[in-house]
Amino acid sequence: MFFSQLSRGGAPAPPGPLAGKKLWLPPMSDAPARALAAVFRSLGVDAECTPRSDARTRELGARHTNGDECYPTKVTMGDYLKVLERPGTDPRKTAFLMATGQGPCRFGQYLPYLRSVLETLGYRDVTLLSPSFENGYSDLGENSTHFVRSGWRAIVSSDILRKLLLKARPYEAIPGAADAVHEECVRDLCRVLECNHGGYGAQMERLRECLLRAHGLFRMLPRRNGYVRPLIGIVGEIFCRLNTFSNEDLVRRLEEAGAEVWMNDISEWIWYTNSEASRMFRLQGSRYSKTALAS
Numbered sequence: 087m088f089f090s091q092l093s094r095g096g097a098p099a100p101p102g103p104l105a106g107k108k109l110w111l112p113p114m115s116d117a118p119a120r121a122l123a124a125v126f127r128s129l130g131v132d133a134e135c136t137p138r139s140d141a142r143t144r145e146l147g148a149r150h151t152n153g154d155e156c157y158p159t160k161v162t163m164g165d166y167l168k169v170l171e172r173p174g175t176d177p178r179k180t181a182f183l184m185a186t187g188q189g190p191c192r193f194g195q196y197l198p199y200l201r202s203v204l205e206t207l208g209y210r211d212v213t214l215l216s217p218s219f220e221n222g223y224s225d226l227g228e229n230s231t232h233f234v235r236s237g238w239r240a241i242v243s244s245d246i247l248r249k250l251l252l253k254a255r256p257y258e259a260i261p262g263a264a265d266a267v268h269e270e271c272v273r274d275l276c277r278v279l280e281c282n283h284g285g286y287g288a289q290m291e292r293l294r295e296c297l298l299r300a301h302g303l304f305r306m307l308p309r310r311n312g313y314v315r316p317l318i319g320i321v322g323e324i325f326c327r328l329n330t331f332s333n334e335d336l337v338r339r340l341e342e343a344g345a346e347v348w349m350n351d352i353s354e355w356i357w358y359t360n361s362e363a364s365r366m367f368r369l370q371g372s373r374y375s376k377t378a379l380a381s
């Protein structure tokens with residue numbers, strides 16, 4: 087396994103399909119995507135989030151979708167095509183992470199659709215990595231257990247940092263202070279996640295320390311006391327809810343207008359997709375797929 091490879095002192099070999107490639111992750115939500123990229127780096131993968139979405143994202147996305155797709159398709163497509171048009175990008179050394187899952191929506195169509203657009207544009211050599219519960223995360227070979235465990239910890243930890251930010255920012259006495267602390271905590275989290283700690287127990291202890299540091303930093307932020315804001319809950323579609331480019335920074339706008347905001351997070355969606363996959367397996371007379379059990 088991954089940790090035993092590292093404990094022998096060597097850097098882990100990147101999982102087969104990613105050897106010698108740069109893996110790009112779509113930043114549905116900035117901090118969780120960066121934390122997940124750090125987990126991939128701990129596996130020896132050269133991983134990074136796609137550059138910030140912009141007008142070119144929308145232009146490229148619109149050019150290769152027809153409007154029937156949901157908006158997240160357009161944004162993700164645009165961000166990935168933007169990477170490919172960067173000077174010096176070699177499709178043979180490029181991989182995109184495209185999660186997939188079962189559920190009552192078009193999310194499961196993203197992967198085949200992206201594949202078909204890339205083929206049409208002549209980017210057949212780009213690798214699409216799609217670890218999922220259904221295939222037991224088998225794309226990652228022997229590193230699948232490390233990916234699942236550390237990836238889950240990365241998501242939960244970054245969700246906690248978002249909650250701390252949402253509680254602190256509306257009441258900050260110094261404009262920008264909560265964002266600065268959040269950024270410092272995300273960097274701290276990424277440093278913890280991309281290191282080898284010699285085992286999952288030690289990794290958990292470092293993560294616990296990291297989150298306690300974050301809690302302490304947020305608590306030290308100067309607050310405007312005696313100031314109560316109406317609390318607004320944000321629910322709805324996960325990508326547009328979390329992606330600040332897609333929702334035009336809705337949370338910050340509400341805060342600027344005098345509200346405190348609370349929103350459900352990414353962990354909830356992962357619970358949902360996993361329970362939905364389990365439900366499908368049960369309908370087929372089993373509890374897990376063979377590949378999921380093997381990982």
Ligand code: SF4
Nearest residue numbers: 156157191192193323
């Ligand atoms: S829930 Fe999200 S991914 Fe699914 S169809 Fe709607 S916008 Fe697309």
